[in-house]
Amino acid sequence: MLPTPPNIAGYLNRLLKSCKHEVANQDTPQVVTQQLSKRELEVLRLLAAGSSNQEMAEKMIIGLNTVKTHLSNIYGKLGVRNRIQAVTHARELHIL
Numbered sequence: 001m002l003p004t005p006p007n008i009a010g011y012l013n014r015l016l017k018s019c020k021h022e023v024a025n026q027d028t029p030q031v032v033t034q035q036l037s038k039r040e041l042e043v044l045r046l047l048a049a050g051s052s053n054q055e056m057a058e059k060m061i062i063g064l065n066t067v068k069t070h071l072s073n074i075y076g077k078l079g080v081r082n083r084i085q086a087v088t089h090a091r092e093l094h095i096l
Contacts, residue, residue, distance in 0.1 A: 035077045043070040048087045
């Protein structure tokens with residue numbers, strides 16, 4: 001049996017630590033919920049209810065551009081690209 005060179009053992013240790021770090025940093029429902037503001041959660045709920053951007057603006061008494069900003073922030077925090085993905089992922093995380 002050939003001995004393991006020390007540099008390979010060090011590399012494997014760094015690799016294992018990296019994997020543990022990635023698993024520990026995966027978003028949990030609590031982390032995502034804490035990242036979303038109250039207004040973003042409100043927008044997400046209205047989104048899940050099928051409200052249009054204009055309807056959300058009217059219900060929340062905010063501007064249409066503010067709704068769009070909230071949606072953009074929600075997409076970024078959930079790591080999604082559109083309304084359907086946002087609602088689906090939020091349901092998977094039990095935020096909705």
